[in-house]
Amino acid sequence: MSQGNTTTQPSQPKSGSTAQPAASAAPKEAPMAIETEGAWLPRASSTYAEPYDAAWNFNLWVSIFFFAIVMGPMAYFAVKYKRKSETERTSPIDHNLKLEIFWTAIPTLLLIYMFWIGFKIFANAQVAPNDAMTINVTGQMYSWKFQYPDGTTCNELGVPKGRPVKLVMSSIDTIHSFFVPEFRLKADVVPNLYTTMWFEPTKEMESVVECAEYCGTGHSTMLTRVFVMPSGDADTAGTYENWMQNGCEKTPLPPLARGQKKYTQICKSCHSLDGSRLVGPSFKGLWGRQETLANGQTITVDENYIKKSIMTPSADIVQGYPDQMPPMAYLKDQDIEGIIAFLKEQK
Ligand code: CUA
16 A cells, blocks of 8 residues: 555656746646545545445554564563573473463454455455446556446546446456555456456545556556546536546547657657667657668668557567567557657657
């Protein structure tokens, strides 16, 4: 669980000590943050939170109590019964059956109870109510995609308040983990398998979906926003229905914006824009450049080279760079055209 009270998206560096409203080229969005409640657990925003937090607190206090009654006397006895001379003999007391039964039975019952309260929450989380709205979640390096029952696909999650939502999740590459601390939800998102969980949001809020499973160099940037909004009229701003019409990315972005977005989601962790060397070649001045490949051939960076390098990266490795990029065959033609448009701008 994340410590402290905020998690800030690392891709938005804080420059200087004052806000700079004039810097309109900077990302307009506020940093993503997880709010805490009373500097303790994250804000509780789903129907799980109450039993979950109760179980968590119970486990915590039981652990503190037993730590104290075991470690406290142990430290005291270590001093009190320290052997004081070479000739001092150890006490002949060996065991006390009644005491041993007592201190085995009590923790056993407590542990069964602790298992039971946790298991109840876990079991409840596995079975969604029949009227739950199903949202398909896809994890990929390093972004999330949410597909709604009507086919609308968004890269942020918006849900109506007070309505059960079932998530059916899968990954198209490595194992990710879908984690919304404020919903008290976390489950692995695994390739070739669907995992499900459900929740019912109880508070209007904006928070963050995190990836909680290390999935590659961009893992820490695998964040997106989650919105809980009241259900209502589609013409009223701020409602879930209005967000579905306007907030969520439905219409395709123009190529350059799409390319910029894909770059940030997928390419950024390995390809710089300023000429500095990361895992792969920088994109600065890449378009039209002559590159020498690992096999000695020389090529010119054009549309076909870029597409080939995205679909089958190991085919044409630039000399001096490792063959490390996974194929991105899942990208649509629109995405590739967007990336090409974006690359042409990197002069
Ligand atoms: Cu996906 Cu970490």
